[in-house]
Amino acid sequence: MHKLLTKILVQNMYIELGIVVPKTVKIGTRNFFNFDIKKELDKLSPRDARKARRKFRKLMRQINKRHMAELNKRKTRKGFKKYHPNSVCPQKILRDKIVETQINQYKRLYGYNSKVKNPRIIFNKKISVHNYIMAKIIKQMAQQK
Secondary structure (H helix, E strand, C coil): CHHHHHHHHHHHHHHHHCCCCCEEEEECCEEEEECCCHHHHHHCCHHHHHHHHHHHHHHHHHHHHHHHHHHHHCCCHHHHHHHCCCCCCCCHHHHHHHHHHHHHHHHHHHCCCCCCCCHHHHHHHHHHHHHHHHHHHHHHHHHHC
């Protein structure tokens, strides 16, 4: 019952955001979301498909902005301690190098400000949006209790 409720809430959130809902695929005994949504976009009118793509890109920009802000907070002593509580806080130069490495890794994984149509980057973006939606649902459920 809990899995069905989660699935319905996820699909509802996709619809609320105006993004195409990915279909679920059963592999073995587990259900996975199939993020190949070209067929779903083809079913929509060209105008609606364009809107759905634009809303997805807008949501991805918001996620990128939040994540980059979170990464940049780690450059401060207090922010670094929050994400690395068991380590000694290094000097500012070393902290900046560590954070810059993490930022470059994020940019490479998600194609930040890139026009490259790499299938892996596109998949990573879809997973990132899905994780954002799941986190939003969990937050809403926690507030209701």
